[in-house]
Amino acid sequence: MSLADQIPQDTAFHAKSTGAEVLADIDLTGKTAIVTGGYSGIGKETVRAMADRGARIIVPVRSAEKAKEQLADLTGDITTAPLDLADLTSVRQFADRMTDALPHLDLLINNAGIMATPETRVGPGWESQFGVNHMGHFALTRALMPLLEKAGVPRVVALSSTGHKITDIHWDDIQFAQTPYDKWQAYGQAKTANALFANALSRRMSSFGGTAFSVHPGGIFTPLQRHLPKEEMIALGWLGEDGEPSELAKQGFKSPEQGCSTTLWAATSPLLAGKAGLYCEDCNIAAPTQADAPRARYFGVDAHACDDDSAERLWQISEDLLAAA
Structure with missing residues (x-):
C-alpha cells in the first residue's frame, strides 16, 4: 500500500458518473452499512444509492429532528441512531448500540467531516478538524471492528480529499498547541490523516478478509463549506463576483449525486478485490x-x-491519544 501501488484501472466510470450508475449492477440485498454524515450532501446521496440497491443502512445523527426531515424523501431500510463524533462517550455508546443490534457490519462509510473551521477544541483538547475528521472516526472504527470481523468481506471507506496536498501531518504539533492555528493547514492535516488511516486499517483487517480505502469525492458544493465566507470562496475561484458558481466550478465541480460515486465505487467495486x-x-x-x-x-x-x-506512526499516536482521553 505504497505510492507504487497507486495504479489506475480500466473502469466503466468517470469523474461525472453518478452513484446510481456505479451501483447499477451491484446487489446490496442483505448487506448492512453505517454511513456517518449520511443525512446531508454527498452522504445523503450515498445512503440513497445504497438503499435503492437493497442495503440496510444506519445513519448516525447529531440531530434526530434534522435527520428525519433531510431523509424524508428517501426510501428503503434506513434508520438513525444518535452519535456525535466530537464526543468519545457518544461514540462508545453508539458502538455499543450497534454491537447489540447488528449481527455483522459489511460496510462502514466514514463520510462525515468539517472543513476550514475556526479554531475549536473537542474531546480532551484536540484540534477540532483532526479530532472530528480523524479521531472520531478512528475511535468509531476501532469500536466496530468486532462487527466488521463478523462480515464476509467488509470494507471501510474513509473520506479524504485533494486537500491532503496542503500538508503532511504536523508530527511535532498535531494539535496546534505551539503553532499558530491555520484552518487550511489543519484541514489538510486531517485529510492526510484520513488517507493514512485507511492504509493502516487495511493491514488490521487483512486477517479476516477486510479492506479499507480512502477517497477524494471531488469538488462539490455541500454544507461542508458552511464556515467559508463568500469572499473567500470568490478568492478560491469557486464563486464569481456575483456569488454564483464560477466557470471553473461549473466545469470541475460535481453534483452531490456525482460526488458520492467514488465512495460507492471504493465500497463495492470488484476491481478492488x-x-x-x-x-x-x-x-x-x-x-x-x-x-x-x-x-x-x-x-x-x-x-x-x-x-x-x-x-x-499515526495509528500509534491515535491509539495513545485515545488511551489518554
Missing part, C-alpha cells in the same frame, strides 16, 4: 501526483498520504 489501503478518485485508483501536470493540486495522491511508515 485483493487490493487494500489505496487512495481513490473519480471512480478509480488515483495515480501518484505529477507535480508538473496541469492542475496537479486537484488530482492524484501525494507520497506523504500513502506512506506505510507514516500510517503506522
Whole structure:
C-alpha cells in the first residue's frame, strides 16, 4: 500500500458518473452499512444509492429532528441512531448500540467531516478538524471492528480529499498547541490523516478478509463549506463576483449525486478485490501526483498520504491519544 501501488484501472466510470450508475449492477440485498454524515450532501446521496440497491443502512445523527426531515424523501431500510463524533462517550455508546443490534457490519462509510473551521477544541483538547475528521472516526472504527470481523468481506471507506496536498501531518504539533492555528493547514492535516488511516486499517483487517480505502469525492458544493465566507470562496475561484458558481466550478465541480460515486465505487467495486489501503478518485485508483501536470493540486495522491511508515506512526499516536482521553 505504497505510492507504487497507486495504479489506475480500466473502469466503466468517470469523474461525472453518478452513484446510481456505479451501483447499477451491484446487489446490496442483505448487506448492512453505517454511513456517518449520511443525512446531508454527498452522504445523503450515498445512503440513497445504497438503499435503492437493497442495503440496510444506519445513519448516525447529531440531530434526530434534522435527520428525519433531510431523509424524508428517501426510501428503503434506513434508520438513525444518535452519535456525535466530537464526543468519545457518544461514540462508545453508539458502538455499543450497534454491537447489540447488528449481527455483522459489511460496510462502514466514514463520510462525515468539517472543513476550514475556526479554531475549536473537542474531546480532551484536540484540534477540532483532526479530532472530528480523524479521531472520531478512528475511535468509531476501532469500536466496530468486532462487527466488521463478523462480515464476509467488509470494507471501510474513509473520506479524504485533494486537500491532503496542503500538508503532511504536523508530527511535532498535531494539535496546534505551539503553532499558530491555520484552518487550511489543519484541514489538510486531517485529510492526510484520513488517507493514512485507511492504509493502516487495511493491514488490521487483512486477517479476516477486510479492506479499507480512502477517497477524494471531488469538488462539490455541500454544507461542508458552511464556515467559508463568500469572499473567500470568490478568492478560491469557486464563486464569481456575483456569488454564483464560477466557470471553473461549473466545469470541475460535481453534483452531490456525482460526488458520492467514488465512495460507492471504493465500497463495492470488484476491481478492488485483493487490493487494500489505496487512495481513490473519480471512480478509480488515483495515480501518484505529477507535480508538473496541469492542475496537479486537484488530482492524484501525494507520497506523504500513502506512506506505510507514516500510517503506522499515526495509528500509534491515535491509539495513545485515545488511551489518554
